[in-house]
Amino acid sequence: xxxxxxxxxxxxxxxxxxxxxxxxxxxxxxxxxxxxxxxxxxxxxxxxxxxxxxxxxxxxxxxxxxxxxxxxxxxxxxxxxxxxxxxxxxxxxxxxxxxxxxxxxxxxxxxxxxxxxxxxxxxxxxxxxxxxxxxxxxxxxxxxxxxxxxxxxxxxxxxxxxxxxxxxxxxxxxxxxxxxxxxxxxxxxxxxxxxxxxxxxxxxxxxxxxxxxxxxxxxxxxxxxxxxxxxxxxxxxxxxxxxxxxxxxxxxxxxxxxxxxxxxxxxxxxxxxxxxxxxxxxxxxxxxxxxxxxxxxxxxxxxxxxxxxxxxxxxxxxxxxxxxxxxxxxxxxxxxxxxxxxxxxxxxxxxxxxxxxxxxxxxxxxxxxxxxxxxxxxxxxxxxxxxxxxxxxxxxxxxxxxxxxxxxxxxxxxxxxxxxxxxxxxxxxxxxxxxxxxxxxxxxxxxxxxxxxxxxxxxxxxxxxxxxxxxxxxxxxxxxxxxxxxxxxxxxxxxxxxxxxxxxxxxxxxxxxxxxxxxxxxxxxxxxxxxxxxxxxxxxxxxxxxxxxxxxxxxxxx
Amino acid sequence: xxxxxxxxxxxxxxxxxxxxxxxxxxxxxxxxxxxxxxxxxxxxxxxxxxxxxxxxxxxxxxxxxxxxxxxxxxxxxxxxxxxxxxxxxxxxxxxxxxxxxxxxxxxxxxxxxxxxxxxxxxxxxxxxxxxxxxxxxxxxxxxxxxxxxxxxxxxxxxxxxxxxxxxxxxxxxxxxxxxxxxxxxxxxxxxxxxxxxxxxxxxxxxxxxxxxxxxxxxxxxxxxxxxxxxxxxxxxxxxxxxxxxxxxxxxxxxxxxxxxxxxxxxxxxxxxxxxxxxxxxxxxxxxxxxxxxxxxxxxxxxxxxxxxxxxxxxxxxxxxxxxxxxxxxxxxx
Numbered sequence: 092x093x094x095x096x097x098x099x100x101x102x103x104x105x106x107x108x109x110x111x112x113x114x115x116x117x118x119x120x121x122x123x124x125x126x127x128x129x130x131x132x133x134x135x136x137x138x139x140x141x142x143x144x145x146x147x148x149x150x151x152x153x154x155x156x157x158x159x160x161x162x163x164x165x166x167x168x169x170x171x172x173x174x175x176x177x178x179x180x181x182x183x184x185x186x187x188x189x190x191x192x193x194x195x196x197x198x199x200x201x202x203x204x205x206x207x208x209x210x211x212x213x214x215x216x217x218x219x220x221x222x223x224x225x226x227x228x229x230x231x232x233x234x235x236x237x238x239x240x241x242x243x244x245x246x247x248x249x250x251x252x253x254x255x256x257x258x259x260x261x262x263x264x265x266x267x268x269x270x271x272x273x274x275x276x277x278x279x280x281x282x283x284x285x286x287x288x289x290x291x292x293x294x295x296x297x298x299x300x301x302x303x304x305x306x307x308x309x310x311x312x313x314x315x316x317x318x319x320x321x322x323x324x325x326x327x328x329x330x331x332x333x334x335x336x337x338x339x340x341x342x343x344x345x346x347x348x349x350x351x352x353x354x355x356x357x358x359x360x361x362x363x364x365x366x367x368x369x370x371x372x373x374x375x376x377x378x379x380x381x382x383x384x385x386x387x388x389x390x391x392x393x394x395x396x397x398x399x400x401x402x403x404x405x406x407x408x409x410x411x412x413x414x415x416x417x418x419x420x421x422x423x424x425x426x427x428x429x430x431x432x433x434x435x436x437x438x439x440x441x442x443x444x445x446x447x448x449x450x451x452x453x454x455x456x457x458x459x460x461x462x463x464x465x466x467x468x469x470x471x472x473x474x475x476x477x478x479x480x481x482x483x484x485x486x487x488x489x490x491x492x493x494x495x496x497x498x499x500x501x502x503x504x505x506x507x508x509x510x511x512x513x514x515x516x517x518x519x520x521x522x523x524x525x526x527x528x529x530x531x532x533x534x535x536x537x538x539x540x541x542x543x544x545x546x547x548x549x550x551x552x553x554x555x556x557x558x559x560x561x562x563x564x565x566x567x568x569x570x571x572x573x574x575x576x577x578x579x580x581x582x583x584x585x586x587x588x589x590x591x592x593x594x595x596x597x598x599x600x601x602x603x604x605x606x607x608x609x610x611x612x613x614x615x616x617x618x619x620x621x622x623x624x625x626x627x628x629x630x631x632x633x634x635x636x637x638x639x640x641x642x643x644x645x646x647x648x649x
Numbered sequence: 650x651x652x653x654x655x656x657x658x659x660x661x662x663x664x665x666x667x668x669x670x671x672x673x674x675x676x677x678x679x680x681x682x683x684x685x686x687x688x689x690x691x692x693x694x695x696x697x698x699x700x701x702x703x704x705x706x707x708x709x710x711x712x713x714x715x716x717x718x719x720x721x722x723x724x725x726x727x728x729x730x731x732x733x734x735x736x737x738x739x740x741x742x743x744x745x746x747x748x749x750x751x752x753x754x755x756x757x758x759x760x761x762x763x764x765x766x767x768x769x770x771x772x773x774x775x776x777x778x779x780x781x782x783x784x785x786x787x788x789x790x791x792x793x794x795x796x797x798x799x800x801x802x803x804x805x806x807x808x809x810x811x812x813x814x815x816x817x818x819x820x821x822x823x824x825x826x827x828x829x830x831x832x833x834x835x836x837x838x839x840x841x842x843x844x845x846x847x848x849x850x851x852x853x854x855x856x857x858x859x860x861x862x863x864x865x866x867x868x869x870x871x872x873x874x875x876x877x878x879x880x881x882x883x884x885x886x887x888x889x890x891x892x893x894x895x896x897x898x899x900x901x902x903x904x905x906x907x908x909x910x911x912x913x914x915x916x917x918x919x920x921x922x923x924x925x926x927x928x929x930x931x932x933x934x935x936x937x938x939x940x941x942x943x944x945x946x947x948x949x950x951x952x953x954x955x956x957x958x959x960x961x962x963x964x965x966x967x968x969x970x971x972x973x974x975x976x977x978x979x980x981x982x
Binding site: 144145146206209210213214215216227229231309310313314315321324325326327328329330331333414415416417418419491494495498499500503505506584585587588589590596600602605606607 | 674680681682700701702703704705706707708710711712714715716718719721732735739802808809810811845846847848849852853855856857859860861862863872875876879880881882969972976977980981982
């Protein structure tokens with residue numbers, strides 16, 4: 092049962108969301124389309140030079156393969172961590188510890204993760220050479236890129252799936268057990284099917300992120316493994332061919348659309364109900380769907396991942412407190428001194444923008460997610476897809492599209508912080524939207540109907556019933572947005588202005604300028620700030636709303 | 650939500666504020682550590698603040714292209730010459746000749762005055778001393794040395810499709826082989842077999858080489874000197890056949906909002922005062938104004954180098970073709 096379009100609150104809400112998407116997603120892309128395919132008239136000359144190039148053809152195939160592999164590996168890994176976190180009854184401190192570690196690659200600027208991986212697993216890496224004594228290890232190419240992207244993006248899957256799993260009442264699994272099913276059977280026929288919307292969303296988020304990611308392949312891809320975003324980047328920045336680069340980026344929308352349609356089909360084909368949250372709560376029960384052996388196996392897998400992440404970031408932490416990693420390993424706080432003197436403005440600016448993004452993006456994500464999941468109006472799917480366009484496109488091209496659209500009066504937003512804020516909100520709200528639709532798919536609309544039948548207006552129901560129920564999704568969405576705002580680089584480089592400088596730009600500069608120590612110190616600071624924000628957001632959300640929804644109310648487990 | 654958005658828009662608009670009256674807005678490809686001391690020196694001398702953003706050359710040109718209708722930068726300052734060739738072709742910059750223009754050697758400036766070189770940036774080999782010793786090798790002193798199987802998987806250098814460094818390498822090889830393009834590409838195909846990875850930023854091999862992930866990095870002089878300054882044990886050598894140097898240009902942006910302040914800043918860029926700063930602030934590039942002081946360490950190294958003359962105009966016309974050949978012949982396994 093869903094709300095009909097003539098509901099007096101839904102119509103203006105849809106209109107407003109459409110207006111925002113039109114202005115901040117479709118208009119900039121339209122400008123870019125015109126630039127690319129209009130040359131005094133419709134023209135394909137931007138594409139002509141690209142078709143014959145073998146690297147572009149290879150890049151298309153590689154991008155698809157990589158996105159599929161990262162999507163599968165990232166979703167699987169995220170599911171493993173979520174199962175362990177939600178169903179294994181681990182002690183709270185362990186859950187919180189694991190959560191804090193796995194968020195690291197997501198939290199740190201993309202360049203940092205790839206570089207740290209080279210230090211750990213490169214030809215002279217800490218793990219590959221110094222621990223295992225391997226020589227001639229190749230980190231560059233498909234495997235290095237796959238590993239790095241999986242480590243970077245599986246936390247997104249983990250966050251999504253954790254909220255979904257936490258909403259599956261263990262009583263449902265208990266019902267399976269009392270019917271005599273074995274653990275594996277319950278897992279395969281109750282837990283996994285109920286988590287399907289979450290799994291599909293996680294796959295969409297992770298593989299779309301991989302499709303659009305250019306930082307990782309930029310460092311780890313090399314010439315043997317070209318992918319579309321790096322090809323587009325090279326076309327624009329190395330060959331000064333903005334139109335060709337834009338055309339390559341538009342090509343990326345084809346697989347993005349395929350993933351989007353595919354995951355819809357996957358969820359809807361099953362046709363079943365994913366509702367697990369109804370007004371009727373059973374007695375609280377402890378999950379027992381995981382056998383001790385399964386917990387050990389999952390624990391081993393997750394343990395290795397946690398260890399790898401710890402090594403990578405241990406290296407970054409080390410680089411931040413020594414004079415020059417590998418050259419002069421004496422302890423020094425000089426890099427932090429630099430961060431807290433010359434770098435302070437960048438830190439302040441970044442924080443200001445990231446904090447502005449959170450409520451705006453969070454609200455946008457939840458409203459959009461709600462409209463998509465709970466209402467029926469014409470063009471609903473189109474709106475949903477349009478809203479994710481900026482996420483699916485490489486940052487470079489989004490940055491250029493924003494410059495084209497918002498540099499001239501009357502919409503001269505370049506040079507202000509506002510352009511950075513809207514860019515982040517409309518590029519990185521997707522995680523919040525998807526989390527909202529996934530959580531709403533589990534919640535029985537009867538709960539909202541009960542509110543309506545008690546005389547509450549739709550906006551009151553939204554505020555008092557829906558918002559508390561989607562709180563984990565809202566929190567996940569705002570957290571991801573904050574993290575992305577703190578760490579984004581590729582679009583940012585075109586939008587930072589003379590008066591707004593950002594930390595990631597400083598980190599990138601540090602890495603390219605052999606200021607590893609400074610870059611690492613900045614990275615550590617970003618990580619500390621993000622953790623602080625996540626903890627604060629968790630506490631704030633808990634105090635603001637009365638309704639409790641399982642342990643999913645907290646991102647960091649407590 | 651709309652109300653919140655509007656309020657925020659106002660708050661943000663107020664915070665961003667109008668630009669100061671007497672400033673120069675600069676896009677530079679030089680890292681902050683190199684460019685900022687020079688800009689600060691100008692502000693100290695004249696009181697005119699320099700606002701700058703650091704971007705890679707390609708990002709800089711892309712950004713200026715997208716902003717063409719309402720330029721945000723007044724000066725493009727310190728970026729490899731091929732970027733300026735592209736900017737000139739796209740109509741992003743306009744000719745400006747500082748008073749000392751005639752003193753700058755002709756091969757270091759655009760014939761029509763669209764851009765002028767502030768410095769020259771030389772290609773070098775830098776090798777990790779510890780790894781050389783481990784393998785009992787001497788630092789390479791010829792392009793041919795790099796073909797030794799001992800270097801297999803040990804060389805990193807820039808992807809030809811990135812601007813700047815890679816182009817300097819390709820030109821170095823082209824001129825070192827007496828402008829015989831086919832031989833130059835045959836050589837690069839052989840070199841490719843020893844290359845571990847082509848990095849996508851010019852100096853991207855510096856960190857891996859400094860930390861021992863690769864033995865040899867082919868990059869620019871400042872990359873190597875910075876690594877040495879940080880305490881990494883790197884050996885800088887040149888191929889005896891010769892290397893090319895790229896120019897680091899300066900240009901006035903077409904339609905610059907602070908045109909007068911911008912031209913004064915460009916005038917100062919080509920004064921003896923400023924050209925001496927390249928040495929004083931350890932930029933490790935060669936000044937273009939004859940008579941300006943040169944970093945002693947760089948000067949000592951440059952005695953070993955055979956600098957090959959580069960024909961800017963030929964490069965502008967042939968860069969794309971050279972890169973295409975590299976993509977289709979060298980890296981295609």
